[in-house]
Amino acid sequence: MKLYDYAAAPNPRRVAIFLAEKGIELETVQVDLMAGEQKSAEFTAINPAQDVPALLLDDGTCISQVNAICLYLEALYPDNPLFGRTPLERAQVESWNHRIQDNGIGAVGEAFRNLTPGFKGRALPGPDSYEQIPELAQRGLKRTDNFFKQLDAHLANSQFIVGDYFSVADISAYMTVEFAGWIKKGIPEGCDNLQRWFDQISARPSVKR
Numbered sequence: 001m002k003l004y005d006y007a008a009a010p011n012p013r014r015v016a017i018f019l020a021e022k023g024i025e026l027e028t029v030q031v032d033l034m035a036g037e038q039k040s041a042e043f044t045a046i047n048p049a050q051d052v053p054a055l056l057l058d059d060g061t062c063i064s065q066v067n068a069i070c071l072y073l074e075a076l077y078p079d080n081p082l083f084g085r086t087p088l089e090r091a092q093v094e095s096w097n098h099r100i101q102d103n104g105i106g107a108v109g110e111a112f113r114n115l116t117p118g119f120k121g122r123a124l125p126g127p128d129s130y131e132q133i134p135e136l137a138q139r140g141l142k143r144t145d146n147f148f149k150q151l152d153a154h155l156a157n158s159q160f161i162v163g164d165y166f167s168v169a170d171i172s173a174y175m176t177v178e179f180a181g182w183i184k185k186g187i188p189e190g191c192d193n194l195q196r197w198f199d200q201i202s203a204r205p206s207v208k209r
């Protein structure tokens with residue numbers, strides 16, 4: 001099994017934090033996104049979606065998408081479960097993780113890819129070319145702020161994203177805040193619950209680079 005990775009990028013980093021939390025070590029291959037290696041014929045043959053992370057199994061099967069990779073590894077390494085310990089927790093983790101992926105990471109990505117000059121013609125990852133839309137960049141910035149405020153309200157009564165239980169939803173939310181730094185968005189003034197939660201997650205050994 002081999003993990004195709006690019007350590008600096010937010011989605012591969014979610015898997016790296018998951019692996020560190022679970023104590024799993026995998027062979028990794030760096031795909032240099034800055035050099036466009038994800039577009040190479042060799043990598044496209046492995047992952048036609050041309051993105052990382054991607055997990056290549058020994059039989060040649062490729063699993064792409066952060067959540068699919070983590071779910072697969074969770075099934076192989078069930079100790080220290082990060083997708084929920086009970087049916088209810090599993091549902092809550094899935095609900096929050098999905099929401100964070102769409103409205104957190106998705107919002108920051110929308111702003112970042114539509115704002116950054118280096119992403120001209122590549123406003124969405126993958127094999128097809130999409131032009132940047134300045135209005136989407138502005139919408140992404142606004143969505144990011146709104147999402148931070150929603151998370152702040154939720155965290156007023158919750159130690160982690162799902163109660164007192166650290167899960168993949170915390171990893172996704174942590175990456176949202178870290179990735180927002182790329183568009184120069186910090187935690188909004190007055191979001192003390194979100195700041196308290198972020199400081200607590202930042203202190204975990206899995207997260208420290």
Ligand SMILES: N[C@@H](CCC(=O)N[C@@H](CS)C(=O)NCC(=O)O)C(=O)O
Nearest residue numbers: 009010011051052053065066125126
């Ligand atoms: N939904 C995918 C997103 C993966 C993704 O967007 N990866 C970025 C790095 S963070 C990428 O590979 N981008 C390639 C590109 O921009 O061409 C997942 O969850 O794995």
